[in-house]
Amino acid sequence: MENQNNILLLEQAIEPNFKKSFWALISRWHSENGFRYPWREAPTPYSILVSELMLQQTQAETVIPYFLAWMERFPNWRSLAEAPEKEVLRAWEGLGYYSRARNLHKIAQWVYFEKKGELPSEPKELLKLPGIGPYTANAVASLAFGRKVPALDGNVIRVIARLMAIDQPVHRRETIRKIFTLATSLMPEDIEASYYNSALMDFGRAICRPKHPKCKLCVLKEICKAKQPGLLAIRPKVTIEEKEEKIAIIREKNRFWMQQESFGKKRYCGLWVFPLFDPEFMEQKAMLFSLRYSFTRYRIFLEAYEASWNKRGLKTQPLKGEWVEEKNVLSLPLPAPHRKIWLQLVAKKPSDRQ
Ligand code: SF4
Incomplete structure (x- = not known):
């Protein structure tokens, strides 16, 4: 109950004008500066799933040539479902974390042989598939099927946390829940979720960067609440x-x-x-x-x-x-x-x- 109240308070904390300015600034920035990735051109549920699994743990620049070669070799559910596992693993070589290739192969076999080529479109159904966590489920549901859910990757988490001055550790579940609520409230009703999610991801990657955010150039600098010292340090902590x-x-x-x-x-x-x-x-x-x-x-x-x-x-x-x-x-x-x-x-x- 206390949690629900907090979430309600958070939602109310976003004034309509703030929400409007936020999206106007971000969408203008994105229309001029958004990244052009091959998986964003003519996306299908299959190509979105392939790219999202490749992007787990791997930088976008590294993924591009692998994605292009993969789509050439396995252009659809059928070609992947029917391929021998050895060949699938060979095609994944160099990307690492091979369990992703195995999971993708298993999903393709399930979709092609048991679901007549239809990938589920709801996040809660996608979550049941091997190797699909909350981020990937929401990313696929929004990017491939237009479901109205934010996809919280590290970039989006950082942008929202700084923008709204969330200073709790971002690896905690309750912080992520808070950020999810805020990201949902900030999403305009009349905008496709895929566009919203892509814009925030690109913005976090290019401007609101983990170590050196480009605050001076940032279009959100007038409305960003990360003014207090220390808040700019908000970023997921990883010990090497x-x-x-x-x-x-x-x-x-x-x-x-x-x-x-x-x-x-x-x-x-x-x-x-x-x-x-x-x-x-x-x-x-x-x-x-x-x-x-x-x-x-x-x-x-x-x-x-x-x-x-x-x-x-x-x-x-x-x-x-x-x-x-x-x-x-x-x-x-x-x-x-x-x-x-x-x-x-x-x-x-x-x-x-x-
Ligand atoms: S002003 Fe700085 S911290 Fe705030 S959103 Fe822009 S880049 Fe990020």
């Missing part, structure tokens, strides 16, 4: 951790020991990888290559070692895996860091390799 990883390149003539990650694993599920170096069963020879990559909140320093089984390893070959012919390695779905290591290895002159 450094990690090290060692993988073993075990070779026998023209074959390499590789393993397929189990399907239950969030990272690399179902992909083929070089095993982690395990001193109990392996001997380390030379360090071959190293690289850095990011995974969720981790920055990982990956080192690839040339290695062989030790006596114990030779007896048991403890890691589930198999020998893969050199010529077949690239036909397997590999995670991007392992693919990079492999490409560096094959680029070495044969005489440099052991």
Whole structure:
């Protein structure tokens, strides 16, 4: 009850004039500066879902070439539903977080084989699908079906929080509920939700940026309530951790020991990888290559070692895996860091390799 009262108060706190000015300023800004993404041209429920799943955890610029290639290879529900999983994972290679590709594949099969090609249009139905959280459900419902719901990605949350001077931590559920209510109240009745959501997302990305908001250039500066010191610091908090990883390149003539990650694993599920170096069963020879990559909140320093089984390893070959012919390695779905290591290895002159 107390919550409902608070929400009512919040809604009332938005004066009609404030709402009018807000939208007039944002829509003018967006008509001149909005981003042009391929998924915004001739959108369909399928293309919107593909783009939204790709955009989870990945920057828009990175997604563009993957999205274009994906739509070329899998232009509709049917082509994706009928594709073998191995091919789907190959097409996703480089984007990381492969569970997204699996979920997209499962959804396509369900939509095509069981729902006659119709994706549900209501957020609460979309939420039941694998890999779809509240943001994606609302984004798909508004962008693909015009449902009147705000889609709160990090950009929209930040804009509304600053504009309305919400100084509670934005990762808390009650803060998000508050911001959702405000974003709903600010949405004009006669405007398509897809346009409203796209405008706020673009504005947050280009102007009301996480670290250095461009307040001097901002069209909302006269009505923005984030005037008190400290409020501009409102942004989702993420703690970055450094990690090290060692993988073993075990070779026998023209074959390499590789393993397929189990399907239950969030990272690399179902992909083929070089095993982690395990001193109990392996001997380390030379360090071959190293690289850095990011995974969720981790920055990982990956080192690839040339290695062989030790006596114990030779007896048991403890890691589930198999020998893969050199010529077949690239036909397997590999995670991007392992693919990079492999490409560096094959680029070495044969005489440099052991
Ligand atoms: S004035 Fe600054 S904080 Fe307020 S909306 Fe504009 S960019 Fe964001």
